[in-house]
Amino acid sequence: MSESARARLMSADTIAAGGPAAKSLLHWPERGSVFAERQMRLRQLAQGHAMADFLRFMAELARAQHKALQQSPDVPLPDRPALERADRAGLPVIPAADWPRDAAWREALRAIAKDLRGADIPEGVRAALDALDRMNDDALERQADCLLTGVMHGLDLAAAPLVAAALQVYWTRLALGVQALVEADAGAAAQTDGLGRLSVRIHDPGACPCCGSRPTASLTRSTGAASGQRFLHCSLCSVQWPLPRIQCAYCMASERIFYQSLDAIDASAEESSARAAQAAVQAECCEDCGHYLKIMHRDRDGFVEPVADDLATITLDLLVSEAGLQRHGVNLMLLFGDSEAVPGTVPSGGS
Ligand SMILES: [Zn+2]
Ligand SMILES: [Zn+2]
Numbered sequence: 001m002s003e004s005a006r007a008r009l010m011s012a013d014t015i016a017a018g019g020p021a022a023k024s025l026l027h028w029p030e031r032g033s034v035f036a037e038r039q040m041r042l043r044q045l046a047q048g049h050a051m052a053d054f055l056r057f058m059a060e061l062a063r064a065q066h067k068a069l070q071q072s073p074d075v076p077l078p079d080r081p082a083l084e085r086a087d088r089a090g091l092p093v094i095p096a097a098d099w100p101r102d103a104a105w106r107e108a109l110r111a112i113a114k115d116l117r118g119a120d121i122p123e124g125v126r127a128a129l130d131a132l133d134r135m136n137d138d139a140l141e142r143q144a145d146c147l148l149t150g151v152m153h154g155l156d157l158a159a160a161p162l163v164a165a166a167l168q169v170y171w172t173r174l175a176l177g178v179q180a181l182v183e184a185d186a187g188a189a190a191q192t193d194g195l196g197r198l199s200v201r202i203h204d205p206g207a208c209p210c211c212g213s214r215p216t217a218s219l220t221r222s223t224g225a226a227s228g229q230r231f232l233h234c235s236l237c238s239v240q241w242p243l244p245r246i247q248c249a250y251c252m253a254s255e256r257i258f259y260q261s262l263d264a265i266d267a268s269a270e271e272s273s274a275r276a277a278q279a280a281v282q283a284e285c286c287e288d289c290g291h292y293l294k295i296m297h298r299d300r301d302g303f304v305e306p307v308a309d310d311l312a313t314i315t316l317d318l319l320v321s322e323a324g325l326q327r328h329g330v331n332l333m334l335l336f337g338d339s340e341a342v343p344g345t346v347p348s349g350g351s
Contacts (some may be wrong), residue, residue, distance in 0.1 A: 063119075075177060087201060222298035280296060
C-alpha cells in the first residue's frame with residue numbers, strides 16, 4: 001500500500017472511530033425523493049437562469065428517473081460472502097467498472113426514453129433518442145462501459161446523459177438493496193450478540209464506499225443527527241459519505257484550502273472572501289494539489305441539491321478553471337471535454 005493510500009485509510013479510520021456509530025455513517029438515498037427533489041430543484045433554478053432550457057430538460061430527465069426508480073424491479077445483489085470479501089479487501093461492494101450489470105438498467109433506459117418522447121424536450125434530444133433506438137443491447141452495453149470507465153472514445157456524447165440517467169437509476173436501486181441487506185443483518189444480529197457483521201465502510205474517503213465513483217459535489221447537512229456534517233455525494237449510486245469540513249476531497253490535505261463563489265466575481269478580494277463565506281454554493285479549492293470540488297450548504301439554502309446546483313453553477317467552474325484549478329467533481333449529466341477527466345471511477349488502487 002502506498003503512503004498516500006495508508007494516509008487515506010488512517011483518516012477514514014479516524015472518521016469511522018466509534019464502532020456502532022459506523023452504521024449511521026453513510027447517508028443512503030431515499031427511493032421516493034432522490035430524483036424527485038432534484039427535479040424540483042432544477043425547476044426552481046431554471047427560473048430566470050441563462051441556461052433555463054437546459055435546466056428544464058434536466059428536470060424532465062430527473063422526473064423520468066424518479067418514475068423509473070419507483071418501477072424498478074428487484075435486482076441481483078452481492079451475496080453475504082461477497083460483501084464480507086469486499087469489506088476485508090477495502091473495495092467497493094457494487095463497483096461501477098466491474099459489477100456484472102443486470103439487464104434491468106437497459107429496461108430503465110427504455111422506460112426513460114419512452115417517457116421523454118412524450119415530454120417537451122429539445123430537438124437535439126429527440127435525435128439522441130432516435131440514436132438510442134437504433135442501438136442493440138451490445139451497443140448499449142458498450143456505451144455504459146465507456147461512461148463507467150471514463151473512456152471517451154466511442155462514446156455517443158448526445159446520448160450519454162440518457163445512458164447515464166439509466167445507470168444512476170440502476171445503481172441507486174443497487175445501493176438501496178445493499179442498504180436493506182446491511183440493515184437486516186444488523187437487525188438480526190441485535191437479536192443475538194448485538195453486533196451487526198455486514199457493513200459498508202469507508203476505506204478510501206475520496207471514493208464512494210459503495211460503487212467507487214467520484215463525487216459530484218459535497219453537501220453540508222442542516223438537520224438531524226448529521227447537522228453541520230459534510231458529505232460527498234456519489235455521482236453514480238447517490239450514496240453520501242462523510243468527509244471532515246475544510247479538507248480537499250482529492251488529496252485530503254487541509255492546510256491550504258480556500259473558497260470561491262459566483263457572486264464574488266466582481267468584488268474586491270476582501271469583499272470576495274466575505275461574500276464567499278455566505279454563498280450557498282462554493283468551490284472548495286486546494287492550493288496543494290490544484291483541484292476543487294463544489295460544496296453546497298443546506299444551512300444557507302435548504303433546497304440545494306448536489307447534481308442540480310452543480311449544473312446551474314457552470315459559471316463557477318469557468319471562474320475557478322481560469323485561475324488554473326482542475327475540476328474533481330463528476331457530473332454524468334454534463335461531460336466536460338477533457339478526455340482524461342471524464343466520469344466514473346477513481347482508478348483502483350486508490351491513491
Ligand atoms: Zn456510489
Ligand atoms: Zn488537494
